[in-house]
Amino acid sequence: MDKIWAANMMSSENLPDLSYHWMPFTANRQFKSNPRLLVEAEGMFYTSVEGNRILDGVAGLWCVNAGHGRKRIAQAIKDQADRMDYSPGFQMGHPGTFELAARLAQHLPRGIDRVFFTNSGSESVETALKIAIAYHRVRGDGGRFRLIGRERGYHGVNFGGISVGGMVANRKMFGSLLTGVDHIRHTHNLEKNAFSRGQPAHGAELAEDLERLVQLHDPSTVAAVIVEPVAGSAGVLIPPLGYLQKLREICDRHGILLIFDEVITGFGRLGKPFGSEYFDVKPDIITAAKGLTNGAAPMGAVFVKREIHDAFMHGPEGAIELFHGYTYSGHPLACAAALASLDVYESDGLFTRAAAMADYWEDALHSLKDAPHVIDVRNIGLIGAVELEPIAGQPTKRAFSAFLDAYENGVLVRTTGDTIAMSPPLIIEKQHIDQLVGTLGEVLKRLE
Numbered sequence: 175m176d177k178i179w180a181a182n183m184m185s186s187e188n189l190p191d192l193s194y195h196w197m198p199f200t201a202n203r204q205f206k207s208n209p210r211l212l213v214e215a216e217g218m219f220y221t222s223v224e225g226n227r228i229l230d231g232v233a234g235l236w237c238v239n240a241g242h243g244r245k246r247i248a249q250a251i252k253d254q255a256d257r258m259d260y261s262p263g264f265q266m267g268h269p270g271t272f273e274l275a276a277r278l279a280q281h282l283p284r285g286i287d288r289v290f291f292t293n294s295g296s297e298s299v300e301t302a303l304k305i306a307i308a309y310h311r312v313r314g315d316g317g318r319f320r321l322i323g324r325e326r327g328y329h330g331v332n333f334g335g336i337s338v339g340g341m342v343a344n345r346k347m348f349g350s351l352l353t354g355v356d357h358i359r360h361t362h363n364l365e366k367n368a369f370s371r372g373q374p375a376h377g378a379e380l381a382e383d384l385e386r387l388v389q390l391h392d393p394s395t396v397a398a399v400i401v402e403p404v405a406g407s408a409g410v411l412i413p414p415l416g417y418l419q420k421l422r423e424i425c426d427r428h429g430i431l432l433i434f435d436e437v438i439t440g441f442g443r444l445g446k447p448f449g450s451e452y453f454d455v456k457p458d459i460i461t462a463a464k465g466l467t468n469g470a471a472p473m474g475a476v477f478v479k480r481e482i483h484d485a486f487m488h489g490p491e492g493a494i495e496l497f498h499g500y501t502y503s504g505h506p507l508a509c510a511a512a513l514a515s516l517d518v519y520e521s522d523g524l525f526t527r528a529a530a531m532a533d534y535w536e537d538a539l540h541s542l543k544d545a546p547h548v549i550d551v552r553n554i555g556l557i558g559a560v561e562l563e564p565i566a567g568q569p570t571k572r573a574f575s576a577f578l579d580a581y582e583n584g585v586l587v588r589t590t591g592d593t594i595a596m597s598p599p600l601i602i603e604k605q606h607i608d609q610l611v612g613t614l615g616e617v618l619k620r621l622e
């Protein structure tokens with residue numbers, strides 16, 4: 175049998191050679207000199223290869239919404255692997271994709287019920303952008319090709335996603351990116367909104383920046399606007415009250431599609447199935463991934479308004495309507511994982527559980543207000559962030575030190591810039607929140 179790594183197996187002769195794997199979004203040399211390897215996971219906790227239990231404060235990477243080790247999901251994947259490993263998705267199908275799309279439609283905002291499958295959030299974004307541009311073209315409005323994103327937006331790492339995205343480090347190394355892209359201003363404003371609970375009061379007017387760009391380029395050239403309802407990777411930026419509504423109004427005024435990137439906010443993170451419902455703003459297209467399979471298999475999806483889908487369903491019946499798709503679109507194992515995840519979310523009430531925990535979460539996080547170095551605490555649903563004053567001349571270092579210290583002390587968080595971000599599994603209990611925030615409070619006291 176192949177070796178399966180388990181707790182307490184770390185020793186110099188046991189450890190694989192770490193040099194071959196070029197790790198994603200990682201300081202490779204630093205990591206390999208002091209690796210953090212996880213080998214087991216159950217409920218709210220990971221176990222490291224040294225045998226330490228680590229409270230998962232980020233649901234893996236914002237994806238394990240129902241907590242780890244869900245037997246129903248594991249069993250569904252095993253059963254599917256035994257029955258049929260793979261089936262082609264082009265001009266062929268298997269029942270799982272159709273069943274899953276219909277199940278998903280029950281949880282989506284009304285009218286957004288056509289589903290295209292991908293394998294990741296990044297692929298969902300590329301797919302959504304392509305559908306948006308092609309939609310205008312199939313309607314005879316092919317002059318609409320421009321895409322508008324937002325500063326500090328994160329839409330994955332492929333060329334479309336980094337082009338509409340607004341994280342400088344993710345863009346600057348990679349050449350000219352897509353043409354025909356522009357960005358509205360981000361909404362982060364500590365002077366006015368620091369220590370807001372939930373949606374900040376100030377900044378709805380920043381949506382007017384969209385009107386400015388639309389007028390600059392002429393509305394007839396703009397295909398779509400893409401934003402995260404809550405920006406995650408750029409440091410948990412919560413939309414000001416009224417802001418998303420204004421974006422919707424401006425898009426409506428000019429016939430522009432609004433895409434919500436719900437890779438993070440989908441599947442219960444805010445206490446509703448999707449962020450669109452939470453904010454009561456209906457986009458035209460929603461991108462998703464992560465929680466779709468509870469992180470147990472790679473899968474993404476694009477949810478499209480029925481009219482958009484239907485606009486493609488003209489022309490000869492034997493013609494392919496959309497020249498787009500992936501070898502693994504709707505992979506049987508991922509479908510099995512997603513169907514079982516929906517079962518778990520539904521039976522455990524996880525689509526709305528974040529709403530029940532949000533007040534306790536908020537109070538606990540805001541107890542860190544006066545801890546050393548803290549310049550902001552923000553929260554929404556089961557998302558939280560603590561922003562630290564950067565060390566002069568060494569941005570990101572202070573938050574990363576906090577991440578390392580927390581990990582050493584049994585708590586996993588994420589950092590981006592000098593912000594500590596948290597997004598625990600939605601099964602979190604009060605005692606876990608106490609442990610997470612308690613450990614973080616101790617860490618902040620120790621920080622340089």
Ligand code: PXG
Binds near residue numbers: 236294
């Ligand atoms: N859109 C959004 C809004 C995301 O948050 C992606 C697209 C890309 O998804 P994939 O599956 O291609 O990675 C994401 C991914 C973090 C973190 O800690 C966030 C993501 C990924 C890794 C880390 O902030 N979000």
